[in-house]
Amino acid sequence: MEIQLFVSDLDGTLLNEHSQVAPETAQAIQRAQQAGIRWLTATGRSWNTAAPLLEQAGISCDFVLLNGAELRSAKGELLLDASLSTATARQAADILSEQGIGLEINTDQGDFTTDTQFCNAAPLPEDFWSRPLTVRKLFGFCWDAAKLTAARQALGTLNGVSITSSAPWNIEITAREARKARMVERAAQLYGIAPDHIVVFGDGSNDESLFRTFPHSRAMENAVPLLHTLAEKVIESNVDCGVAKEVQRILSDI
Known part of the structure; x- marks a missing residue:
């Protein structure tokens, strides 16, 4: 070999x-x-x-x-x-937020999060979605398995995304090509x-x-x-x- x-x-x-x-x-x-x-x-x-x-x-x-x-x-x-479209990324972020799941968004201009104590990233600004950013990945984190399951089911309705995880307490969303x-x-x-x-x-x-x-x-x-x-x-x-x-x-x- x-x-x-x-x-x-x-x-x-x-x-x-x-x-x-x-x-x-x-x-x-x-x-x-x-x-x-x-x-x-x-x-x-x-x-x-x-x-x-x-x-x-x-x-x-x-x-x-x-x-x-x-x-x-x-x-x-x-x-x-290989990046997510802004519209799809925003839909995914809304689904995670509706379930009360913490969020980190990785972009071409840095990383942003709803929880700076958990993530080494900048605070997510209120005008985030109006900024000219390219979203690479969304990372959701939560220790409530039921919330993660509900989020996965809702995310499954989105087109062009790949959904996976690196641990039982998280969920990761990227473009299907990514x-x-x-x-x-x-x-x-x-x-x-x-x-x-x-x-x-x-x-x-x-x-x-x-x-x-x-x-x-x-x-x-x-x-x-x-x-x-x-x-x-x-x-x-x-x-x-x-x-x-x-x-x-x-x-x-x-």
Whole structure:
């Protein structure tokens, strides 16, 4: 198996229980890069909350962000994007608000939220929808499962959206084209890498598209049950640095 690209989720996958890239994991990534293998981080996070985590670990790599709404270079340059229409984004935001669900809106001009204590984002201004912004993703958060279920049902009536989650307490809305797998496919085309030369790592429901698209998939021990079913292989948990261990195993076979 000739691997040319590793693709990894962040939370619950690459990050440990302290939401950090462990030294063992950073060393494995650097070893892969030194061997000529690209590293691509694919996350639901925005650039502002994802990039510092890799930078602190001394890792330079490209990013698929906001569940596939953006592809950015290691320096933050926007390479590709897939955005929601303003009308659809506003409809989705209204549905979440009607259910009393907290909201973060990721745009081309920064991140905005209804709850600045929970989210690292600017307060959502009253005139938000009249501003010339491009909406990449809506992130709803709530610990009432019934409210999230009701919101999902209502959001299901909207056209052209993708609805997923990275944890039981959240819901994430992007354009239908903005899925992790689709943006990784587009990135791989830029890199000139075929799908069978890619290994993907993940743990959450928002990684499902990766596991259905790429044959070489690795589910964390702590992953949702569906990924265990779809994965080519189940590896150690994020707490046990499963990504690092699997990368080392793959590199040892080269």
